[in-house]
Amino acid sequence: MKVLLLNGPNLNLLGKREPEIYGSQTLADIENDLSIYAKSTDCQLSTLQSNAEHELIDAIHAGMGEVDGVIINPGAFTHTSVALRDAFLGTKLPFIEVHLSNVHAREEFRHKSFLSDVAVGIIVGCGTLGYKLALDALRFKLKT
Ligand code: DQA
Numbered sequence: 001m002k003v004l005l006l007n008g009p010n011l012n013l014l015g016k017r018e019p020e021i022y023g024s025q026t027l028a029d030i031e032n033d034l035s036i037y038a039k040s041t042d043c044q045l046s047t048l049q050s051n052a053e054h055e056l057i058d059a060i061h062a063g064m065g066e067v068d069g070v071i072i073n074p075g076a077f078t079h080t081s082v083a084l085r086d087a088f089l090g091t092k093l094p095f096i097e098v099h100l101s102n103v104h105a106r107e108e109f110r111h112k113s114f115l116s117d118v119a120v121g122i123i124v125g126c127g128t129l130g131y132k133l134a135l136d137a138l139r140f141k142l143k144t
Contacts, residue, residue, distance in 0.1 A: 001042070001139060002067040005034060005131070006056055007049040008075030014100075021101050025128050034131050043135065053077055053084065060087040068142055069120075070095040071134040078103070078113045085114045094120045094141060096134040100127055 007027060010017060015026035031047045038045035046067070048059050056077070063070060070093050077084055078097070088095055095115075102125030103110040116122050121137045123130040 001069075001142065002044045002046075003038065003135065003138060004059065004063045004067045004070045005031065005045055005047045006059060006070060006072040006074075007047075008056060008073060008077045009051040011073060011075050012049050012051070023100065023127050030128050030131055033128070034135065037132050038135060041135070041139070043139070045135075053081060057083055057087045060084075060091055060093060063093055064091045067093070069093060069138045071098060071131060071138060072096070072115075073098045073100070073131075074115060078115060079109055081114055085118060088115065088118055094138070096121045096123060096138050096141075098122075098130045098134045099124045100130060101125060 011027055014022055014030065015024055027049055035045050048055070050056050060070065072095055074081065074084055074097065078099070097113065097115050097119040104124065120141045123133050123137065126133060
């Protein structure tokens with residue numbers, strides 16, 4: 001199984017950014033842990049973090065025919081981006097949406113996602129464990 005891990009804006013600041021909400025692990029820690037987990041489960045993982053919406057969209061387009069699915073934490077683009085939604089609809093790439101924090105227990109503007117209803121699954125509020133859960137969920141969804 002080939003999986004693309006995408007992280008959106010400000011997630012490069014993990015470890016420094018509001019640690020009471022997002023924890024102390026850096027994005028490099030998360031990517032390393034997930035790569036090790038992926039390898040141990042016979043999965044090939046590629047990763048990209050970008051603060052630019054078009055780079056995430058380009059990566060989704062490039063994933064067509066190259067990867068089996070996507071794990072994405074879209075950061076704040078979750079709540080704003082019709083373009084990311086359209087990229088997934090256009091490529092038909094199955095994806096799991098991940099949020100470190102429980103967005104439903106936070107400000108109301110974080111309750112709305114432009115992606116959730118077209119995702120094959122959503123993992124919210126489980127911290128960094130969410131990324132591993134997402135990999136398991138994607139494998140499960142691709143088999144069924
Ligand atoms: C986030 C939640 C978003 O609302 C926020 O804008 C982020 C991170 C999360 O992982 O909890 O950047 O996606």
